[in-house]
Amino acid sequence: MSEKVSSRKQQVRAVDVARHAGVSRVSVSRTFTPGASVSASTRAKVLKSAEILGYHVNRLASSLNRSESGIVALIAAEIETPHRATMIAELSEKLQAAGKVTMLINTSGYEERVQDALLQAISFRTEAAIILSGAPDPSLADTCFSNGMKLVLINREEDFPGSLQIGPDNKAAGRTAFNALLRAGCQRIALSNSSNATSGILEREEGFLEAAVEAGVNVICEVAGVTSYKAGLEIGTRLMDREDRPDGVFCTTDLIACGVIDAARQRFGLRTPEDLSVIGFDNIPQAEWEGYNLTTFAQPTDLIIDKCLEWCTTQQPSTEAVKLPARFVWRNSVQKVLVAQSQ
Amino acid sequence: MSEKVSSRKQQVRAVDVARHAGVSRVSVSRTFTPGASVSASTRAKVLKSAEILGYHVNRLASSLNRSESGIVALIAAEIETPHRATMIAELSEKLQAAGKVTMLINTSGYEERVQDALLQAISFRTEAAIILSGAPDPSLADTCFSNGMKLVLINREEDFPGSLQIGPDNKAAGRTAFNALLRAGCQRIALSNSSNATSGILEREEGFLEAAVEAGVNVICEVAGVTSYKAGLEIGTRLMDREDRPDGVFCTTDLIACGVIDAARQRFGLRTPEDLSVIGFDNIPQAEWEGYNLTTFAQPTDLIIDKCLEWCTTQQPSTEAVKLPARFVWRNSVQKVLVAQSQ
DNA sequence: TTATTGTATGTACACGTGTACACAACGTGT
DNA sequence: ACACGTTGTGTACACGTGTACATACAATAA
Structure with missing residues (x-):
């Protein structure tokens, strides 16, 4: 019984901060909502009380209410591979910079895991799913779209209506x-x-x-x-x-x-x-x-990733297929061109 | 106006499925809750209606209600590095297998980002945070603990009460x-x-x-x-x-x-x-x-990861520091031992 | 038949938040 | 003095779910 209570009630909520600061609960909410209208004095009181009580906005509740999770799913297999790892590193970094949160779903092993991955993304109301390996079932993709989820397929050649398909040429x-x-x-x-x-x-x-x-x-x-x-x-x-x-x-x-x-x-x-x-x-x-x-x-990773982010963060209802030129990097594993061909 | 409504009400909820199947909403909830008591007939009806309507349990709401998010945060920098990428690949794979969801937080760049990463983990009510690079502020760690969050530091030597510190010897x-x-x-x-x-x-x-x-x-x-x-x-x-x-x-x-x-x-x-x-x-x-x-x-990655998962999924209130022996892999970059030392 | 047990369903509440709306306080211009 | 716009606060509701509790019903034992 006591465990129940302790494991239940230990979370510090906005109302706790409100009581401690002697203000309304909505004032607390407004303090942590950018652009909301709060007086400087109440804001200060709220921030102080929040600091003391160790309050942090519960983004699960917030996401549920605003129906914007801020989560983007990254679905990939063999993520320890150099190129894949680089892609994921850059993607996660830029998503982070754009204020998004990345959910990494490793689909190594079975190919069917792409379906499970997408199901997981749907149930967490992910704002977008970026698929680096494999392709989803079209019907499941429709479910994604009807939930307002964006879909990106990287380096896949198949047609996939409603999604962004991007990759090098x-x-x-x-x-x-x-x-x-x-x-x-x-x-x-x-x-x-x-x-x-x-x-x-x-x-x-x-x-x-x-x-x-x-x-x-x-x-x-x-x-x-x-x-x-x-x-x-x-x-x-x-x-x-x-x-x-x-x-x-x-x-x-x-x-x-x-x-x-x-x-x-x-x-x-x-x-x-x-x-x-x-x-x-x-x-x-x-x-x-x-x-x-x-x-x-x-691979034009920067361009690919920028396009991904643009697609994920703005309204892009239509289908789009983008091919970006790959840059030829000339090093020293190819014989230099001979001026006068021998023989 | 119409946009508002369409962007608001488009989610298909449990109550929609309930109406369509002619059952109570709780029956829908129970159908998707393992171990709950539902008759086979209603279960079938619910599953069918859910399939038709494209219903998927909203884990944001579910997590909020049960105060168990099922999310584990992976905090790391330079994740494109071979060893780090391997660790993340194996961790995410095993977390997935354990029914957890991994949130990847890339802290490349500024070192202070570890704080931001942990703040993000807290606000999403992550069940655990596994830190592969950097170390958090102790006061922030306390906030983690008071929220019931587990903490794991990999390959860090500093003392850190309340957390699991693990790595090779x-x-x-x-x-x-x-x-x-x-x-x-x-x-x-x-x-x-x-x-x-x-x-x-x-x-x-x-x-x-x-x-x-x-x-x-x-x-x-x-x-x-x-x-x-x-x-x-x-x-x-x-x-x-x-x-x-x-x-x-x-x-x-x-x-x-x-x-x-x-x-x-x-x-x-x-x-x-x-x-x-x-x-x-x-x-x-x-x-x-x-x-x-x-x-x-x-590095004994398998053992490290197993220990991590054990720590994250079970009640482990105390501090623990574990050093696991690294396996010496003998290949061919070291001169073979001479039987008779020259000179 | 009656008492008892177990199962399936319904009711009510809780999780923690954001925001539309109403309203009070206040300064400003006429 | 009055109308009016601005700003800050409070009330009420919504987001979508899980579960304790009560209840209805079927099955079993006496």
């Missing part, structure tokens, strides 16, 4: 990558990808292959494993083991690229870019490490 | 690192650390230096920059530039270790472990990459 980047390898004088060009690639990643592959077809070049394709360094290691080993060993590789992901580079260097004694040109995608921090010096594409 | 690891370098036959042993090291990281340094003093060995110390790969690069360059170039280095962080290795290899043509033995700490994914093969210490 993967196809164009793939084309650029091919042309760069070609112009670097590569004779045997390869593509390496993971076998669980998302639609965004597949677009990079498509763009690359399209450009190859247009140039009349045959591309060596090696696909294996999940998107990871380990997969890159395996792919690289297979590639270097081939009789027609490639001298230029486009990896759909920096992690794979690092694996390929290490396979070539550590297992075959090949150097980059002298023996093998490599291009990646994502511009993860490790791409800049001196051991890799990876030429790659930087 | 940094000091012991530092000693182990020194002895490993000594036993590997290193003649000139160095320590590299960042100049903004946290208390936990400083303990590694202390343990290392203690062991050195006991062994009567003079240690070359190089400290610079913030904890990052770049700092490691700079430190490594300085170390390799010295006249008494070290042949064994303990880096307080894997990121620094990777930088040191790259500095030695790329800028001085030195090989690891033949010319330089390196030991790191954290066992980040990159430590396993074939380009580094870094011998390091794996």
Whole structure:
């Protein structure tokens, strides 16, 4: 019994502060509501009493009343991955700066967890859900919309009415990558990808292959494993083991690229870019490490995130699909263009 | 006017479902409350109507009423860092599995943001706050406790009554690192650390230096920059530039270790472990990459997280400080022990 | 049949807040 | 002196839910 009471009544409410300060409860509410009309004297009294009693506005109650939770859900899998982690770091930081609160929902493991994640977001009356991996069920998305929730899909190619779909222009980047390898004088060009690639990643592959077809070049394709360094290691080993060993590789992901580079260097004694040109995608921090010096594409994260925030914080009822150009970051994993082509 | 109404009344509430199903509102509540007593027939009716209307329990209201939010705050800075990202990934995954919801608060930038983060956690009536970087103001912590909030400090050495302080045994690891370098036959042993090291990281340094003093060995110390790969690069360059170039280095962080290795290899043509033995700490994914093969210490993340969850989900009123042994991961960045010591 | 138990439902209240509305006090211009 | 706009405060209600309590009803035991 006594436990019940103590665990129930221990919260300090606005009315407690009001009593202590000798003012009305609404004055307390107004004191903590920006733009509300309170006299300076009562405001001071309220603030003092709140300080003494340790009062803090209960945002659960406040959100319930105003039907504005201020929460934004971030739904992602494999958030320990360099690029994903960077995205989440920047997103959470900017959301914080915009006065929003980020709810992180990790969907690693089962793919169906995206549904559960969205259900959780709905039940907390999240103002928006930013989905970095996977895609929701359309009917569930409708429920989101009818609750006034915004939806953002990052790096997904499927149509999704009512939501913002944003990401880099993967196809164009793939084309650029091919042309760069070609112009670097590569004779045997390869593509390496993971076998669980998302639609965004597949677009990079498509763009690359399209450009190859247009140039009349045959591309060596090696696909294996999940998107990871380990997969890159395996792919690289297979590639270097081939009789027609490639001298230029486009990896759909920096992690794979690092694996390929290490396979070539550590297992075959090949150097980059002298023996093998490599291009990646994502511009993860490790791409800049001196051991890799990876030429790659930087996703326009700043622009993507700004657009996300704009979408989440303003009224945007319609559908929108945005493709932003990826920036080609030229480092030193691709053979420099020869002025006079040999042979 | 019409906007107001539409933006207000669009939420579908339990009473709507009740009307549609021809039952009482409490029956709806009970249907979605595990263990509540509802007949199978009404339950079915309610579920059907809820499905049709797209009803989802409002957890803001529910939390407010039961004074149990189910939210756990994760407070951290530099969450894009490999080790930190891994911690957050595992924490969020296990919290999710335990039925909790994680609120991510990024405190990168200003250190004072830890206060703001905790204030935010309090106002959302978070059940617990897990702090991965920085430490809160003690008075604010008291406010947390009086609100029934649990507090966990990870990898902080300061005393903090009322909270769980947990982390690896940094000091012991530092000693182990020194002895490993000594036993590997290193003649000139160095320590590299960042100049903004946290208390936990400083303990590694202390343990290392203690062991050195006991062994009567003079240690070359190089400290610079913030904890990052770049700092490691700079430190490594300085170390390799010295006249008494070290042949064994303990880096307080894997990121620094990777930088040191790259500095030695790329800028001085030195090989690891033949010319330089390196030991790191954290066992980040990159430590396993074939380009580094870094011998390091794996933090007992699983144990730490399990303990965190236990602390957060059960009644644990007292203070507790837990040090868990770090696992020495032997790879190939340290010279193998010679059977017959040369000279 | 009656007393008793257990189950399902309904009533009433509580959680803690924001805000529309009414109203009092006050200064200002005529 | 009076009308009037401005400012601060109080009253009442709404947000959407969970649960203690009472009650109606079916099932069981005596």
